[in-house]
Amino acid sequence: MPRATRSARSRQSDPPAPSERIRALLSWFEASARELLWREFPAGRRPFYPVLVSELMLQQTQVSRVREIYPRFMARFPTVESLAAAEESEVLAAWTGLGYYRRARHLHAAARAIVRDHGSELPPDPRAIRALPGVGAYTAGAIASLCFDLPTPAVDTNVQRVLQRLFAFDDDPRSPAAGRWARERASELLASPASRGIPGGAGRVNEALIELGALICTPRAPACDRCPLREGCLARQRGLAEDIPPAARRVRRTPIYCASVIVRDARDRVLIEQRPSDGLWASMHQAPTIERNDRPPRPREVRELLPIGELRERARFSFQTTHRDLSFVIYSAARRPGTRLATGGRRWIAPSQLDRLALSSPQRRILTGSGSIA
Numbered sequence: 001m002p003r004a005t006r007s008a009r010s011r012q013s014d015p016p017a018p019s020e021r022i023r024a025l026l027s028w029f030e031a032s033a034r035e036l037l038w039r040e041f042p043a044g045r046r047p048f049y050p051v052l053v054s055e056l057m058l059q060q061t062q063v064s065r066v067r068e069i070y071p072r073f074m075a076r077f078p079t080v081e082s083l084a085a086a087e088e089s090e091v092l093a094a095w096t097g098l099g100y101y102r103r104a105r106h107l108h109a110a111a112r113a114i115v116r117d118h119g120s121e122l123p124p125d126p127r128a129i130r131a132l133p134g135v136g137a138y139t140a141g142a143i144a145s146l147c148f149d150l151p152t153p154a155v156d157t158n159v160q161r162v163l164q165r166l167f168a169f170d171d172d173p174r175s176p177a178a179g180r181w182a183r184e185r186a187s188e189l190l191a192s193p194a195s196r197g198i199p200g201g202a203g204r205v206n207e208a209l210i211e212l213g214a215l216i217c218t219p220r221a222p223a224c225d226r227c228p229l230r231e232g233c234l235a236r237q238r239g240l241a242e243d244i245p246p247a248a249r250r251v252r253r254t255p256i257y258c259a260s261v262i263v264r265d266a267r268d269r270v271l272i273e274q275r276p277s278d279g280l281w282a283s284m285h286q287a288p289t290i291e292r293n294d295r296p297p298r299p300r301e302v303r304e305l306l307p308i309g310e311l312r313e314r315a316r317f318s319f320q321t322t323h324r325d326l327s328f329v330i331y332s333a334a335r336r337p338g339t340r341l342a343t344g345g346r347r348w349i350a351p352s353q354l355d356r357l358a359l360s361s362p363q364r365r366i367l368t369g370s371g372s373i374a
Contacts, residue, residue, distance in 0.1 A: 021229055022194035022205060028228035029208035032215065036063070037070055043207055044149035044200025048122040049080045051146050052132075055139045056107045060322075061098055063214070069097050080120055083111040092284060092358030099321070099361065101281065106134020124148035137183070146203040151196065153186035154206040155179065158213025164245045165217060168234035173245040253325040259297040260287040260366050262332045263308060263341065269348035270367060271306075271341055272357070280324065286363040288346065296329060306341060308333040319362045330366055 033039070038054035041047065053073065057066045076094045077083040083091065088108055095104035110132040114122055122129065124147070130140040141154035155163075160173045163185045171178040186209070195201040216223045224236045235241045263271040272285045288306055290297040299311055311331045319326045335341060342348055349357070354367055 018189050018192035019194035022189060022192050024228040025208045025212065026204060029204065029211055033211055036067065042200050043146050043203030046146050048143060048147045050074070051143050052110065053107065055142050056103050056134055057098055059103055059139070060100055065098060080111045080114050083108065084115040089358050093356055096359060096364060097361065101284065101358070103134060109133035110135065124150065126150060126152055142206060145206045149200050149202050151187070151190040151202045153183045153190060154210070155182045155186050156210060159186060159209045161219065161245055162209055162213045162217045165235035165241055166229060166233050168238060168240060168244060170244050170246065174248065251323060253320065253323055255293065256324050256326045257292045257296040258289055258326055258328045259302050260289040260328060260330050261302060261306060261308065261311070262287055262314070262330065262366065263306065263335055265335050265348060269350055271346055272349050272367070273346045280321070281360045284358040284360055284363070286360070287366050296327065302331060307339045308335065326362065328362060328366070
């Protein structure tokens with residue numbers, strides 16, 4: 001049995017049976033589900049490729065952002081074969097705007113594995129799905145249930161929060177024990193007659209739980225009065241909805257100070273370089289850039305980076321990743337006559353070709369002249 005919270009156990013009432021919860025949840029989902037492009041086909045019978053793409057995009061990314069990028073990506077790579085045949089740089093360029101580019105590399109590798117090992121058709125086997133690059137327990141459960149109606153739980157942070165509030169389970173949701181507990185509770189719901197007795201029931205239940213956490217059972221100010229599972233929700237009964245799960249500790253970000261130089265030649269081409277093959281924004285392109293962890297690079301250091309003319313400061317801006325605070329100073333400079341700058345991995349590129357390159361969001365802003373950078 002799930003463990004109730006350590007406080008106020010005497011106030012616990014008998015919760016509704018799993019089948020009652022499922023019926024209430026699915027009724028709400030039918031009326032409230034968002035229209036999303038990757039939900040074009042019914043749960044339980046969806047083609048695996050759109051589900052694979054959308055699920056990897058949605059990892060640590062807001063739905064609004066994925067809604068913007070997903071159509072463009074699918075137009076560029078409409079089939080798993082087209083994605084598998086692409087160069088990594090093409091995939092990274094199409095991924096621009098989503099961040100966490102390791103996911104794009106995983107998706108690319110997964111497509112190649114599906115084409116190579118499974119004849120371009122993903123088998124309805126949770127172990128085969130779980131073995132794909134970038135596919136963890138949640139993503140494997142989502143694909144297995146949404147594509148093949150397999151009763152595999154798909155517990156993301158939204159579902160974890162819904163279940164912990166439902167049972168007033170107050171452990172740290174990031175602990176392995178809490179993850180196992182949530183998957184057990186989700187499995188119980190998927191095994192109920194109300195779930196197994198309808199077409200695509202496993203996928204519909206998983207998707208409804210995810211949607212409930214995204215729209216109603218939100219981290220802050222949950223809309224308990226509109227929740228289809230409010231009857232028997234122990235956290236609601238005890239006034240603990242905003243205290244469960246316990247808040248995550250704030251992440252301390254590492255400061256990084258960057259100086260980037262925009263250099264154009266007489267043909268208006270811009271100078272670019274490629275980042276190292278590991279670390280932040282691995283193998284992506286950028287304007288020539290210096291990075292330091294202790295202080296902003298000095299103009300003298302920037303001049304030593306390239307044999308260029310006088311520097312002109314153009315802009316400053318900040319950018320955050322999950323673990324880093326980046327501060328950018330942007331300079332422009334003219335190429336000195338007779339100097340050779342396209343060396344050491346640097347090359348000239350026409351501005352019209354920048355869209356084909358894998359660029360991080362700040363470097364796209366720098367190189368394309370968006371924002372306050374001209």
